[in-house]
Amino acid sequence: MALLEVKDLKVRVEEREILHGLTLTVNEGEIHAIMGPNGSGKSTLSHVIAGKPGYEVTDGQILFKGEDLLEMSPDERAAKGVFLAFQYPVEIPGVATMNFLRTALNAQRKARGEDEYSTPDFLKKVREVSKSLNIPQDMLKRGVNVGFSGGEKKRNEVLQMALFEPSLCILDEMDSGLDIDALRIAADGVNALRSPKRSMVVITHYQRLLNYIVPDVVHVMSKGRVVKSGGKELALELEASGYAQFEDAA
Amino acid sequence: MNVAVAKTGKGRAVSDLFTSAEGRLPGSSGVTAVRREAFETYERLGLPHRRIEEWKYTDLRALVGEVLPLAAAPDAAALKRAAEAVKAHAISGARKLVLVDGAFVADLSDVKALAAEAGFRTLRETLDKDAGLLKTATVDAMIALNAAMATDGVVLSIADGAQLSAPIQIIHIATAASASAFSRSKVTIGKGARATIVETFVAAGAAAYQINDAVLVSVGDGADVAHIRLMDDAPDAVNVSSQFVTIGANVKYNFFNMTTGAAVSRLQGFITLAGEGSELSANGVNLLQKTEHGDTTLVVDHAVPNCVSREVFRAVIDDRAHSVFQGRIIVRPDAQKTDGKMMTRALLLSDEAEADNKPELEIFADDVSCGHGATAGALDDSLLFYLKARGLPEKQAQALLIQAFVGEAIEQIADDGLREHVIGIAERWLERRQ
Numbered sequence A: 001m002a003l004l005e006v007k008d009l010k011v012r013v014e015e016r017e018i019l020h021g022l023t024l025t026v027n028e029g030e031i032h033a034i035m036g037p038n039g040s041g042k043s044t045l046s047h048v049i050a051g052k053p054g055y056e057v058t059d060g061q062i063l064f065k066g067e068d069l070l071e072m073s074p075d076e077r078a079a080k081g082v083f084l085a086f087q088y089p090v091e092i093p094g095v096a097t098m099n100f101l102r103t104a105l106n107a108q109r110k111a112r113g114e115d116e117y118s119t120p121d122f123l124k125k126v127r128e129v130s131k132s133l134n135i136p137q138d139m140l141k142r143g144v145n146v147g148f149s150g151g152e153k154k155r156n157e158v159l160q161m162a163l164f165e166p167s168l169c170i171l172d173e174m175d176s177g178l179d180i181d182a183l184r185i186a187a188d189g190v191n192a193l194r195s196p197k198r199s200m201v202v203i204t205h206y207q208r209l210l211n212y213i214v215p216d217v218v219h220v221m222s223k224g225r226v227v228k229s230g231g232k233e234l235a236l237e238l239e240a241s242g243y244a245q246f247e248d249a250a
Numbered sequence B: 001m002n003v004a005v006a007k008t009g010k011g012r013a014v015s016d017l018f019t020s021a022e023g024r025l026p027g028s029s030g031v032t033a034v035r036r037e038a039f040e041t042y043e044r045l046g047l048p049h050r051r052i053e054e055w056k057y058t059d060l061r062a063l064v065g066e067v068l069p070l071a072a073a074p075d076a077a078a079l080k081r082a083a084e085a086v087k088a089h090a091i092s093g094a095r096k097l098v099l100v101d102g103a104f105v106a107d108l109s110d111v112k113a114l115a116a117e118a119g120f121r122t123l124r125e126t127l128d129k130d131a132g133l134l135k136t137a138t139v140d141a142m143i144a145l146n147a148a149m150a151t152d153g154v155v156l157s158i159a160d161g162a163q164l165s166a167p168i169q170i171i172h173i174a175t176a177a178s179a180s181a182f183s184r185s186k187v188t189i190g191k192g193a194r195a196t197i198v199e200t201f202v203a204a205g206a207a208a209y210q211i212n213d214a215v216l217v218s219v220g221d222g223a224d225v226a227h228i229r230l231m232d233d234a235p236d237a238v239n240v241s242s243q244f245v246t247i248g249a250n251v252k253y254n255f256f257n258m259t260t261g262a263a264v265s266r267l268q269g270f271i272t273l274a275g276e277g278s279e280l281s282a283n284g285v286n287l288l289q290k291t292e293h294g295d296t297t298l299v300v301d302h303a304v305p306n307c308v309s310r311e312v313f314r315a316v317i318d319d320r321a322h323s324v325f326q327g328r329i330i331v332r333p334d335a336q337k338t339d340g341k342m343m344t345r346a347l348l349l350s351d352e353a354e355a356d357n358k359p360e361l362e363i364f365a366d367d368v369s370c371g372h373g374a375t376a377g378a379l380d381d382s383l384l385f386y387l388k389a390r391g392l393p394e395k396q397a398q399a400l401l402i403q404a405f406v407g408e409a410i411e412q413i414a415d416d417g418l419r420e421h422v423i424g425i426a427e428r429w430l431e432r433r434q
């Protein structure tokens, strides 16, 4: 069953069209990789799915579990199960990570009509997840991402993914800035979340990440469109030959 | 009060304010003479307005119009409401001193427990011995009016070397609607003493009341003082508070004010660093919504060399509210090696919110390090989006960021219980926005 359906999406930023009719379908339980040159619109797509303001959708639609995602506020999308792991997670001084995690998790549960977590249950869950991701407890006492290294920020994104249990995870270049060990820890964290009910869209420039998180489908984006889709071997092909062959196709 | 007269003209109404109250004001003939003189000063100056430089942004003639008649002494019903308010607003463990509509109420206060730690009298008891209580170096119309009309207050003295374990909380409770309360207090802190003084302003069912309070503080050498003010008045109240603080040598003085209520409020502080080697930290927080007007005016006077002063003023301004910060640092000719800085940070939550900021440096010494800075802006969109993308609804996302902004000031309160109490007040303000 289709979890996410992006149909002929056209998006403008500041009067300039960035996505020129993009179509993409992600079924339940599938892992999709999106590759493509800098500036081709990968982050733009992820932002529009998450509901970031500043993007004007001029045409097309996005359905999530059959519902019109574009009608929902970002927090509604999160509560429905959309999670975007940011390419550049922001630092939020003065908002303790623990407090943020609890507030966000309970806000999502409340929006879904579920009971809020009790403090002991919440702490237990955070402890479990952070341990598996090698995140020290004292990091969670600091402000959200404040003073975190690049790798720590990405791990904190994966931590939230594990905690919120979304049905769609979009990972925007989670491999950028990670050393080999950090990459493996983060990728293991992501793999642990694979499930027949959960889909992932992995945006990356490098085949290496896809060795860890093996995709079912690979898409090539160029100039605001998906120009080619294929199996995981497509990523290897791109690694060898680059994007030049698709520039014309776009 | 004669209402018909009040309507014929402000001049007549004003003197009526005093004559109708005079019989109830404590003090024998010497005190009465001081009061009369103060009242004449007030009559001559009238309510401050925008052409008075110090009141440029807070035009009381336009914002308030008139001074309401003196509140009657609280009756049994008022005291009952006040007792409830004390329960709701008392800091746990603190020694309470309660003033209801400007009258000290022993039954609601912890006079006995306090007696072991500090000297205490009411203003009413003390005035005849010390008419100087009604005199201050700086006089403006509202301070003069306070001297003329003060009905009561607390006179506290903390002995040299005393180490107070619990905060002393002076709680001002308004129960009388459409009336004024005038109070004046004095706090003397001995050499080497350590104390936390809290002033709380709240309402118990009263609406549209006016507060005019003044506090005279003197701090002995080597003392360590936290002075916290919580102006949490009813939304339609007026509160004009004046503070005169004189600081000795090698003192640590942490001053904190948070305004979370009142249609019109003004805190004017006159702080003099009169002994060398002292450190003053002054943090102000204005949390304003609707059409509230909150003014914090601080004059820090470096009268001697080698003192440090830090002022950080934060405002969170919603709707059509208006926040004013006027900060003046004076460095006297002798006050070499002064290190004085002030910073203003305004968070504007609406397009119609307004912030006025007037920093002034008056430096007469040449070997000093002084400066001021200011920032103003909305909440950061990228931070808001991050929080929303993780499931926080708009208002809740804003609340987290506002808490972080205000938290930087509140964090400086060392006492855990007190800090939690202040956080609670800020949270209730945030809930009123939802």
Ligand SMILES: Nc1ncnc2c1ncn2[C@@H]1O[C@H](COP(=O)(O)OP(=O)(O)OP(=O)(O)O)[C@@H](O)[C@H]1O
Residues within 6 Å of the ligand: A013, A014, A018, A036, A037, A038, A039, A040, A041, A042, A043, A044, A045, A054
């Ligand atoms: N806020 C913005 N204002 C103006 N142009 C923008 C904005 N955001 C994105 N763009 C433009 O849209 C295009 C697509 O950007 P996007 O960030 O989506 O690319 P990307 O595929 O994620 O690139 P990268 O691989 O470098 O991360 C770029 O040309 C970029 O300059």
Ligand SMILES: [Mg+2]
Residues within 6 Å of the ligand: A042, A043, A044, A087, A172
């Ligand atoms: Mg990108």
